[in-house]
Amino acid sequence: xxxxxxxxxxxxxxxxxxxxxxxxxxxxxxxxxxxxxxxxxxxxxxxxxxxxxxxxxxxxxxxxxxxxxxxxxxxxxxxxxxxxxxxxxxxxxxxxxxxxxxxxxxxx
Numbered sequence: 001x002x003x004x005x006x007x008x009x010x011x012x013x014x015x016x017x018x019x020x021x022x023x024x025x026x027x028x029x030x031x032x033x034x035x036x037x038x039x040x041x042x043x044x045x046x047x048x049x050x051x052x053x054x055x056x057x058x059x060x061x062x063x064x065x066x067x068x069x070x071x072x073x074x075x076x077x078x079x080x081x082x083x084x085x086x087x088x089x090x091x092x093x094x095x096x097x098x099x100x101x102x103x104x105x106x107x108x
Contacts, residue, residue: 019041019045019046019051020038020041020042020045021055022037022041022045022051022054022055022057022058023037023038023041023042023054023058025055025058025059026038026057026058029058029059031058031062032062032070037054037057037058040053040054040057041054
């Protein structure tokens with residue numbers, strides 16, 4: 001009886017590993033959208049089309065243009081945050097308004 005339970009547990013673990021293979025592959029390859037892919041895999045992985053599309057998505061690389069666009073956007077956000085921190089620090093030191101110019105930016 002114990003042997004049957006152990007075999008069933010082993011089969012269940014192997015089935016879960018196969019089911020979540022696209023999510024595991026995406027995580028190991030360092031995909032940017034692993035959470036979204038894992039969610040799609042969990043919800044649609046029971047269908048053959050859903051599982052295969054998740055696997056394709058996990059194995060397919062991002063286009064260089066998309067990666068470049070994401071990197072430029074992140075650099076811009078960091079630059080804006082740095083400039084805002086400098087202005088806030090200058091305003092906290094009570095620098096006269098002529099020397100500290102506050103720039104208002106619209107959020108992204």
